[in-house]
Amino acid sequence: MSKNEDTMILPNGVNKKDFLAAIKEFEKIVGKKWVFKSKEDVYLYRDAYSPYWDEPEEPIPSLAVAPKSTEEVQEIVKVANQYKIPIFPISTGKNLGYGSSAPNNRGDVVVDLKRMNKIIEVNDKRNYCILEPGVSYFDLYNYIEENNLNVMMDIPDPGWGSPVGNSLDHGWGYLHGQFRDHFGNHCGMEVVLPNGELMRTAMGALPGAKTFAENKYGYGPYVDGLFSQSNFGIVTKMGFWMMPKPEHYTLAAITVPRRDDLIPLVEILNYLEDSSIVGWPLYRSPLNPEYGKPMNPELKSYLTSKNGKPDIEKIQDYALRNEIPYWRIDVSLYGTKDAVAANINYMKERFSKAIKGSKVEVTEDYDLPLTEEQKKSLKHKVTLGIPNLEIFWLSTRGEELGPKDGHVWFSPIIPRDGKELLKCQEIYIDTFYELGMESMITPFSHPRTWMYRAFCFMIGFANSREDKEINEKMRKVYTTMVKVAAKHGWGDYRAAPPFQDIVSGVYNFNDNILKRFAEQLKDTIDPNGIIAPGRGGIWPKRLRGDKNA
Numbered sequence: 001m002s003k004n005e006d007t008m009i010l011p012n013g014v015n016k017k018d019f020l021a022a023i024k025e026f027e028k029i030v031g032k033k034w035v036f037k038s039k040e041d042v043y044l045y046r047d048a049y050s051p052y053w054d055e056p057e058e059p060i061p062s063l064a065v066a067p068k069s070t071e072e073v074q075e076i077v078k079v080a081n082q083y084k085i086p087i088f089p090i091s092t093g094k095n096l097g098y099g100s101s102a103p104n105n106r107g108d109v110v111v112d113l114k115r116m117n118k119i120i121e122v123n124d125k126r127n128y129c130i131l132e133p134g135v136s137y138f139d140l141y142n143y144i145e146e147n148n149l150n151v152m153m154d155i156p157d158p159g160w161g162s163p164v165g166n167s168l169d170h171g172w173g174y175l176h177g178q179f180r181d182h183f184g185n186h187c188g189m190e191v192v193l194p195n196g197e198l199m200r201t202a203m204g205a206l207p208g209a210k211t212f213a214e215n216k217y218g219y220g221p222y223v224d225g226l227f228s229q230s231n232f233g234i235v236t237k238m239g240f241w242m243m244p245k246p247e248h249y250t251l252a253a254i255t256v257p258r259r260d261d262l263i264p265l266v267e268i269l270n271y272l273e274d275s276s277i278v279g280w281p282l283y284r285s286p287l288n289p290e291y292g293k294p295m296n297p298e299l300k301s302y303l304t305s306k307n308g309k310p311d312i313e314k315i316q317d318y319a320l321r322n323e324i325p326y327w328r329i330d331v332s333l334y335g336t337k338d339a340v341a342a343n344i345n346y347m348k349e350r351f352s353k354a355i356k357g358s359k360v361e362v363t364e365d366y367d368l369p370l371t372e373e374q375k376k377s378l379k380h381k382v383t384l385g386i387p388n389l390e391i392f393w394l395s396t397r398g399e400e401l402g403p404k405d406g407h408v409w410f411s412p413i414i415p416r417d418g419k420e421l422l423k424c425q426e427i428y429i430d431t432f433y434e435l436g437m438e439s440m441i442t443p444f445s446h447p448r449t450w451m452y453r454a455f456c457f458m459i460g461f462a463n464s465r466e467d468k469e470i471n472e473k474m475r476k477v478y479t480t481m482v483k484v485a486a487k488h489g490w491g492d493y494r495a496a497p498p499f500q501d502i503v504s505g506v507y508n509f510n511d512n513i514l515k516r517f518a519e520q521l522k523d524t525i526d527p528n529g530i531i532a533p534g535r536g537g538i539w540p541k542r543l544r545g546d547k548n549a
């Protein structure tokens, strides 16, 4: 017996003899070097931000298999069925903050699709692309630039992920609303089903279809949504709509002096966004210090000066006295130079009429294409589809904040409404207070605005690789927050595996009918329960146990 075999983690319910036999079959399918089983290799698939780091519950895979083709994926699925081995597909596996490349359960086999990295087509006349799962945002961008194509892809902050993986977990980006919804913006899918059969959806179901990535619906039921945040298949190809590169780009900053100005501000921005006058609005408050830097001590003292809770009047007074705008929104505008200039004038008129003391200032103004220097100095590269990794200054690199081992995102969706945001701040602050913890939310915490028609009021809960107590506390706060949010009608849009049961559990209208429906499907199309058990809170019958109790 080799050293690897001796220390091997086994998949749930699979004995060692069967697992070793299955490994031999996997090796026959993909070649020995693409079955990763040494501890050194397997540990690369741990969730780098795991809230269970080094605890028995940490979902470390037993091994990883990296196929090169759809046919190899089909063969892997057949072997998994034969031995009832749970397999967990990842595209580029960079889902940090939501589980990274680790599966839902300790011992599941990761099917790593990074070698399936063909850019099948990029069309800059009809503005779409068709990609395999291993194509990263960097790969696609480089291909577009090298071939001088006139389209851009909507991207998330970290450029090393993939359009396929990101969209299958409902990821979001930074251009105009319709493109920011990465799953909503996909068009056409090819999937290996749990029995190994290959299916194409929508127009793709028509052999020789000429609009795979252009017309979302073929004929009959639209099933694509079943393959996102779920475990009904392994996606091997997807089409996406792309945005033509604009002729001109302008970044404008809107500032307002008062906290309550948020209410009319959001209303106007909703109008501007939904009319496609502006792209992504980045909401912030200049009262927040630069990330990782300490907050002004006077301002900080007001966060707890009213019986342990924030004194909003003092905070407002501090902002006015120091001439610090309470809110600042950066918006990008795309189009021809004249059209963008006219829209800026329109915005100035609208805001000055509606909000006393508001200002609209142009902070960046470029004709495209940009020079390399301009690209480098661009404030928000993602708003022009330029992939990068600059966002990793956050959490792990801040000077002030600890621990520095990563974070888990808590991502509830709330209405795109100023009043609701202020209410949400209050509820979170109260919850932290009741838990006896320093509040991570302040009266100037801002919403995240990737969603096209809603806000996400997100918290990144820090976790530790050294201190298990921090992780235990973090898991408790996370769980409490999910429940508190649900009580107010706010639900998470996405969650890391350890929290998928609790998050999906609050979507329980009519005695959990949504979950029960998903389980019926699971039992029918994946009777052996081999694809990603537990993903999205959907468990196969044999592992369901009392999960819904």
Ligand SMILES: Cc1cc2nc3c(=O)[nH]c(=O)nc-3n(C[C@H](O)[C@H](O)[C@H](O)COP(=O)(O)OP(=O)(O)OC[C@H]3O[C@@H](n4cnc5c(N)ncnc54)[C@H](O)[C@@H]3O)c2cc1C
Pocket (backbone or CB within 6 Å): 089, 090, 091, 092, 093, 094, 095, 096, 097, 098, 099, 100, 101, 113, 133, 155, 156, 157, 158, 160, 161, 162, 163, 164, 165, 166, 167, 168, 169, 170, 171, 172, 173, 233, 234, 235, 236, 391, 392, 394, 532, 535
């Ligand atoms: C600092 C920071 C900033 C971030 N900013 C953003 C952001 O702006 N926008 C955003 O959306 N996210 C963001 N994220 C989250 C995450 O990093 C990205 O969403 C990332 O793109 C996801 O990783 P991936 O693309 O490699 O997907 P993967 O990890 O490959 O896939 C995600 C999940 O989808 C499923 N899946 C993947 N491929 C398949 C397949 N072929 N078939 C079936 N199921 C599959 C798996 O369950 C997998 O776990 C951020 C994270 C951090 C830490």
